Amino acid sequence: MNRRQWLYGAGMIAGAGQLSFGSAAASAKADNQPKPLDLTQYEPKSMLQVHETHIERAKYPVIDFHTHISVAAKSSKGVELVAERQYLGTPKECLDVMDAKNMRAMVNLTGGYEHGLAQAVAKYDRIHPGRFYTFAEPSYSRCKEPDYPRVQAQAIEQAHRDGARGLKILKTLGLYLRENVTSGTLIKIDDPRFDPMWDACGRLNLPVAIHVSDPLAFFTPTDRFNERYEELNHHPDWSFYGGDFPSNAELLEARNRVMARHSKTSFVVLHAGNCAEDLQNVSKTLDRFPNMHIDIAARIGELGRQPRTTRKFFDKYQDRILFATDATPHGDEYPQQVFNDKLYEIYFRFLETEDEYFDYAPAKIPPQGRWRIYGINLPEAILSKVYYENAARVLRI
Numbered sequence: 001m002n003r004r005q006w007l008y009g010a011g012m013i014a015g016a017g018q019l020s021f022g023s024a025a026a027s028a029k030a031d032n033q034p035k036p037l038d039l040t041q042y043e044p045k046s047m048l049q050v051h052e053t054h055i056e057r058a059k060y061p062v063i064d065f066h067t068h069i070s071v072a073a074k075s076s077k078g079v080e081l082v083a084e085r086q087y088l089g090t091p092k093e094c095l096d097v098m099d100a101k102n103m104r105a106m107v108n109l110t111g112g113y114e115h116g117l118a119q120a121v122a123k124y125d126r127i128h129p130g131r132f133y134t135f136a137e138p139s140y141s142r143c144k145e146p147d148y149p150r151v152q153a154q155a156i157e158q159a160h161r162d163g164a165r166g167l168k169i170l171k172t173l174g175l176y177l178r179e180n181v182t183s184g185t186l187i188k189i190d191d192p193r194f195d196p197m198w199d200a201c202g203r204l205n206l207p208v209a210i211h212v213s214d215p216l217a218f219f220t221p222t223d224r225f226n227e228r229y230e231e232l233n234h235h236p237d238w239s240f241y242g243g244d245f246p247s248n249a250e251l252l253e254a255r256n257r258v259m260a261r262h263s264k265t266s267f268v269v270l271h272a273g274n275c276a277e278d279l280q281n282v283s284k285t286l287d288r289f290p291n292m293h294i295d296i297a298a299r300i301g302e303l304g305r306q307p308r309t310t311r312k313f314f315d316k317y318q319d320r321i322l323f324a325t326d327a328t329p330h331g332d333e334y335p336q337q338v339f340n341d342k343l344y345e346i347y348f349r350f351l352e353t354e355d356e357y358f359d360y361a362p363a364k365i366p367p368q369g370r371w372r373i374y375g376i377n378l379p380e381a382i383l384s385k386v387y388y389e390n391a392a393r394v395l396r397i
């Protein structure tokens with residue numbers, strides 16, 4: 001028993017009669033109480049002395065399959081409403097980072113549609129051949145028109161002529177797009193209205209980069225049991241718990257029905273198959289659908305905290321995993337996807353080293369959840385596939 005505990009015990013026995021002794025005991029008792037600490041103020045420094053590898057350039061040339069250089073100039077309730085693009089980074093800004101990091105090419109997934117798409121291709125892909133590839137997006141605001149299925153399939157053909165290298169599906173489909181575009185009931189991912197669009201992509205060899213659903217924790221209450229509590233607390237609109245949202249499983253099943261129905265269309269299921277927390281689920285889906293690839297964008301936080309499972313997963317699916325980050329120029333608000341040197345160095349460290357317990361994003365507080373990650377030290381043969389060859393094949397470079 002130390003002196004403080006002894007005083008505390010003695011004080012309890014002495015009772016209130018002995019004032020001076022009693023108050024000393026009370027203040028000792030106060031010292032001993034756990035002090036509340038605001039979670040946002042908590043920034044523990046790891047005392048682990050572990051090896052830190054600094055990888056400035058990727059070992060092999062890289063294609064970042066998942067970036068956002070342009071976005072729609074106007075969106076409402078998660079739905080892009082206009083063809084016009086807003087540009088987040090100039091080609092020069094991008095090329096400076098790309099050249100420094102050994103990045104051969106960036107895929108700008110959110111190229112939009114119609115004249116917006118044509119302009120994005122002209123500004124990036126055409127002026128810097130081989131460095132930028134732009135994807136098209138559906139024009140959802142037309143989905144109420146009676147001949148939308150045919151119009152949308154034709155728009156894919158036009159996008160192909162305009163230089164699009166694939167089609168991007170944001171989580172808009174399944175979580176935001178409604179019968180009256182931004183109101184009414186949610187439109188399902190496997191709604192038959194989109195069938196001609198998926199088929200057109202297959203016919204034209206345009207891969208579909210598809211994001212459905214979100215981290216599993218986004219479908220559970222934002223409470224003290226939620227592993228992404230701080231992230232959801234910062235962005236309450238990212239929660240899909242309650243309301244009329246489908247469950248995560250329903251979203252993935254609808255996506256799977258699309259892949260089953262359109263076996264000649266190639267799908268790259270983004271964000272580690274949108275189920276990075278459960279790689280067994282992703283494995284089963286990859287085994288079931290030969291027309292499916294995945295990327296790792298914004299999911300090294302999940303993959304890197306289960307490094308042994310992830311490493312085996314990369315061994316098994318080494319021909320079907322694409323390097324990607326979700327990088328956004330000037331996206332400082334979201335450090336896990338900000339387009340800069342530091343972000344790429346973290347990805348390279350994760351893939352190329354066996355470093356332990358490091359941050360998955362360039363941020364003071366881990367933005368997605370309070371954990372750190374471990375490198376998976378991929379062998380060279382797998383690394384070069386994941387960095388470049390798999391994406392080159394999918395993009396038909």
Ligand SMILES: [Zn+2]
Nearest residue numbers: 066067068326
């Ligand atoms: Zn993205």
